[in-house]
Amino acid sequence: MRVLWLVKGLGPGGAEQLLLLAAGVVDRESFDYRVAYLRADKTHLVPELEAAGLTPERLGARTTRPGGWVADLAKAMGEVDVVHAHSPVLASTARLLARAIPRSRRPVVVTTEHNEWTSHRRPTRLLNAATAPLDTHHWAVSEQVRDTIWPSRRDGFEVLIHGIDPDVVRPREDxxxxxxxxxxxxxxxxxxxxxxxxxxxxxxxxxxxxxxxxxxxxxxxxxxxxxxxxxxxxxxxxxxxxxxxxxxxxxxxxxxxxxxxxxxxxxxxxxxxxxxxxxxxxxxxxxxxxxxxxxxxxxxxxxxxxxxxxxxxxxxxxxxxxxxxxxxxxxxxxxxxxxxxxxxxxYDIRRAVAEQERVYAVLSPRARR
Missing domain, CATH: 3.40.50.2000 (Glycogen Phosphorylase B;)
Structure with missing residues (x-):
């Protein structure tokens, strides 16, 4: 089953760190993971993801046209079964692009809200709210994040506490x-x-x-x-x-x-x-x-x-x-x-990853076929 993770950048932020942690514990036998990102100035975690067996693709890297990254995203979405977006702008774009893909090849779009809606700029909140009903499934990383989602859009958001890999949080002896x-x-x-x-x-x-x-x-x-x-x-x-x-x-x-x-x-x-x-x-x-x-x-x-x-x-x-x-x-x-x-x-990232993969497997077009 082919899964595309979407994130705005691969800098040292919280959502990006969660993806890196998840990459270390995913089920590689059942899922084929890809990572795509947008920000050319946020590449800090690219080496770590490559070491984990994933080669991130920067959307729009081959074009200087404004918005050229959208064509790259549309192409990538046409090659996978599940798109999991971790950024509200990318999530909104992916939701709309999915509707342009023939139903027989259309991937499901799932999203994770990592931050309170009140922390987003107003245009981002409006676009996210307008397109959120197009998700097949969505998560929030805490009850508090879920509570900041507009009441008219809050139903269906499942709280999924992510976590860390306890084996990774080990310092050098000295x-x-x-x-x-x-x-x-x-x-x-x-x-x-x-x-x-x-x-x-x-x-x-x-x-x-x-x-x-x-x-x-x-x-x-x-x-x-x-x-x-x-x-x-x-x-x-x-x-x-x-x-x-x-x-x-x-x-x-x-x-x-x-x-x-x-x-x-x-x-x-x-x-x-x-x-x-x-x-x-x-x-x-x-x-x-x-x-x-x-x-x-x-x-x-x-x-x-x-x-x-x-x-x-x-x-x-x-x-x-x-x-x-x-x-x-x-x-x-x-x-x-x-x-x-x-x-x-x-806090164990394995629990969150196992739940995500369960949802991927249930919802994907491949499973339905």
Missing amino acids: ARSTLRAELGAGDDDVVSLTVANLRRNKDYPTLLRAARIALDREPQLRFAAVGQGPLVDEVTDLHASLGLGERFRLLGFRRDVHDLMAAADVFTLASAHEGLPVAVMEAFASGLPVVATTVGGLPHQVEDGVHGLLVPPGDPKALADALTTLAGDADLRRRMGEAARERSTA
Whole structure:
């Protein structure tokens, strides 16, 4: 059975990471997978997908015509049984293109909503809402994401918690000592790690301002952030204006995130909008307590006071309070870290992949024939 995964880009974002994780556990005997993407500037995970046995195709790579990628997508769709879209713009396009393919060869279109509808631009929301009824099946990555879908379009959306591959979240044996030395952290320092691209929804201004407040209170705190994106200049300028210096390291894109998690003591997210971040699941598996905002799927996964501390979005002082509380209490960090690691057993990408493949098999034209 031939399946085409569609994603906007292959940068280091959450949806892309989920595809990479899924690629490592799919049923290769029953399914033939292809991956297509659009953004020429988002190719970070291409080598990893190739190593997993998939060769991603960039739509529009052979043409300079505006919208030329649509012809590539139409051709690719005519060669598969199932199209699974992970981006609202690509999903909307695929839904419409499917109607132009003769019914005898038409693939089914299924989609996954990874982000709250309120985080999309208005034209994207309108196009997504107008075409969503053309799906054969659709998922949302959390209850909170599903709840942001317009009520008139919400019926039929199934919540499917994705996850991680526990076998992958394993750092090098010397990762903690080596990476802490790189970060300039001593044995008594408390390292807060953030893994989030430099985009509006991740709210780096609140994170940086909270870090400034926390550092003034707690000299043993250190911060590190992994991520790249369109706001790099804005974030760098704010970092400089706040005088954070070497105590808050902006690391850019890194391939050794799991090693960095082993070097950290706390995982922090200041997001204004979220779906269900892969990075939080990986932090749980690494035994890190989580300080995060009460957005998206986070409150249903991070129990406040058990796996970490939750704060309102856009509140630097509340975020700083939570960080200094954990920085000053090693026993609390240990208890929450143990609870987080135990919670991580609920996240296994194999469950989500098995459910997706079950749906592919039931719905595809090949199965019907």
